[in-house]
Amino acid sequence: MKSLSEIETTSKRASRAIGFSWGISEEVGKSVRLLELFGYPGIKNLNHYFQSKKKESYQNIKLIKQINKSDQKLYCPITLGVSFLDQIKKIESFEKCLFQGIAYPILFLPFLSRCSEIIGKKILFEIEENKFLLNFNISISSNNFQKEFPIKANNTEIRFLENKDGFSDIDWKNLYKLSEETFVEETDSLKQGAAGAGLTDND
């Protein structure tokens, strides 16, 4: 089994060899490490993408707008990922962001994962029927687990989810009530002697 350290170093060096700057290559190393850590096929897709890059060219996106359509060429997932990461604090205000035509979209995932941590919001990434929930760079939930990843995404949508409870008020209240059963009812004597603070706050 390859260690994550080996995965990061080799991905970084391969990215440099294919023509990315050292700074971008460092980002790729971290991202592929993250994918593999979360159980996604980062090495396989990076390899396939770099092989395809020798034959085809891809579009580098610079400034990200709310709706982004690639021209004849697909977006490079790496420059897209780095730009998205760099501009996330501005992009966040869009609430939703659309991309048409991304090559190897799985390679874009770890950048979104890191964005989720930076803005402190979960991010939902939809590639047609595949959904990925990026949880503050702690995990990536998906309905795609162990399926083949598309090598091209025609339509994708990214949504920044507001920090809201994922449960109902009733569920919370019921559970809270149960938790109260670990508390002790205070008698007068306990009220007098067990509290740390003073009894009068007017002194």
Add this chain to the structure above:
Amino acid sequence: MKVELRNPNIIMTLSRLGSFHQSRLSFLRSFLYEFKDWEYKRDLFDLDEYGFGTAVYSFKKKDRVYSLVCFANKINNDERSDRVIATKWDAAFTLHDGMPLKKDIERLRNEVPKQEVGRLSYKELTLSRANKSVRIFDHVVESLSNGVQPNMDLLEKVGYLYRTTAVYGSGKFGLADRFRIKNREEINGPFRLEMMLVYLVRQFTFDQVNHVAKNKNPKSAVKLDPKICKNLGIGNSTGLGMAPFIVNHPTLLNNWILCREIALKKIREIKKVETKDGNLFKDCVRKSIKNITSWNTESEYQLKKIKDLLKDLKKFINFVENEFDFEKDYPFNQIYLWLEKETCEECIEYIVSIMMEPYGEIVSPLIKEMSSDEEKYFNIPTERTVEELRLILEKKYSNILSINFEKKENHRKFWFISKNKEEPRLADRFEEDGSDLEQPLAIARDIKELYKKLLVSKNSLTMDRFLVENSHLRHVVRRAFIIEKFPYSEIQDNTISEKIVPIDMLRLKLSFFGALKFDPRSDKWLRICMFQGAPLPNELKNFDEQWVYNNN
């Protein structure tokens, strides 16, 4: 009185970093302190009469076990090489997490002797190999088998029976990644498991030499005197592999140096020094002279440094014993100021290390701060502006910004990774091919280029926009925002100058390991000795913390 931390623009120059010495903060000393209460055991010693075979040594506490698995193999004299191009070694080692099962040992027997071309698993933590100092090993076997102890002069000249030529960890060749073990309290300090491996290898070398001598002459052989064992360490040959490490781990480098600087600052701020502490300091300084007079090297570069150190050290001893009064307020501050004025860099840093000896209560809490969670500082704060970054560069890289990289002499060298051995190398860009594959270790040059770009960019431009057009400078933009928070994270020198002495980078790292007797064999590799004078495993429970200065 408040003492300021020392200026990074002075401390982080290569000549100063290359003058650092071991101290209480050094990793091999903090390893011994951490593991002193652990149960040491030799679990397996299955060597043939010539000393070839398998051995296992362990440290155990409650449910945690770390085991050194050793494989000693026969090699021909012409196959023995300390260079990284070697493919066979007298012995190969791995530190296994837990007690290895028979099937683990069989698996490791196939992989560990192959070193870089073998595959380890997440159950292995560190990997190493070592070669005998044949001259010394054979002499010791011969002497012991004849019932006499070896010639001390000969042993003292070399200082070890074996020398390692690499110690790998942190995910190399399939070894466990750091994240798997980083929350273990006992390894909350850098390179602790590498230190454990080397320490246990040292014990293996004593057991092996005794075993071979006994088999050679069972009737009259004697064991190597434990006092002699104690004064032998493990040698190490180190090349350029270590140099990029300190560039590639800026926050870690910062934490090492910052802890040293904080320790010094706190010691200088002590108003009244207790007599016992002053005496301990003076005692260590006096005794340390032996470490210098027994420091053997043929390197003219190092010989000059040793000569200057010895001269200044004698001057210092004369000062501290005849002219100095420890009853004065802030005596260590007075001493430090005197050193700055009167002695060379090598001597200043030598005494700074010894100042820590009486102050375990200052140093010990700092040891836990010497690791770094580097991931936390990886993201670039892209909302920051060109103006902010420019100010950081002007404040933190003032020496570097004054270098003229138009001059050939200031960018003559380039760092690359050898295709043959995947190891870092340094070459002349005007004479050798390969500079198009240069590694990102020319930080000074790239910072200067970044600065020039910033000067012609709009002040209010944010980094996300700046990086769109300047992606080739991304690696140094990241570093500049790191140095803003971590003042000692960057070497304040030119690592591609024709005058660079790469062994200064190695020495810095090795001093933090706790190495003694740096012996440069060229400007690109050196030999050192580790654990010379250190307590033996059976003495760990109650050992002399100043063993470095008290060995005989």
